[in-house]
Amino acid sequence: MNIFPENASSYGAEIDFIFWLITIVVAVAGVVVLFLVLYPIFNRKKDYTKEQRYLKGDNFKQLRWIYLGIVLLAIADFSFLFKEESTWTKIEETLPNKDLHIAVIGRQWMWEFVYPGPDGKLYTDDDVKAINQLHIPVNATVHMDIQAYDVIHSVFIPNARFKQDALPGRSITRWVKMTKTGEYPLTCAEICGIAHANMKATITVESEEDFNKTIAKLYKE
Ligand SMILES: [Cu+2]
Secondary structure, three states, X not given: OOOOOOOOEOOHHHHHHHHHHHHHHHHHHHHHHHHHHHHHHHOOOOOXXXXXXXXXXXXHHHHHHHHHHHHHHHHHHHHHHHHHHHHHHHHHOOOOOOOEEEEEEEEXXXXXXXXXXXXXXXXXXXXXXXXXXXXXXXXXXXXXXXXEOXXXXXXXXXXXXXXXXXXXXXXXXXXXXXXXXXXXEEEEOOOOOOOHHHOEEEEEEEOHHHHHHHHHHHHHO
């Protein structure tokens, strides 16, 4: 089923897998529980003169179905945790070697992107800036220093399955690797004031050659 925007990042498929794993297991458990609750209600004995049985769970025989439910749910939960842990470590806690280092800065209400200039180093005098237009090379590991000037913003790149809050006074380095060329939206996912909805940018994922041209052009401007 394709209800998400096209995945264009190296780790998007892994995140989608976890989403579907949890959704399907929880949906199946939900249907089973709903059935167990509703079935006795609609199937109760019509003869009200007969005494009804009330099971208090005094012995294991009466409790075994409860235990089975607990064990099944625990197995499902631990399988989620097990799968999530490796994905979380890979995406959130590891910084693979970078091909490009940029800064993504949120401010009311625009995105500022800072690239290293000709010296290849960020935070030097020759840095290059762009507003609401981010260009990155395809298949490059990009480190993003995510920052905010004023209030809390959040960098959301749906096609990369990427989201990270941008906090004033802090610089949070995350990474992304886009594997398909094209134009993708980058929006703010944290309500940050009256024009929050307009805080949108475009990411152009292009060949390394085109990317170098873009930066050279920005540098001249
Ligand atoms: Cu914002």
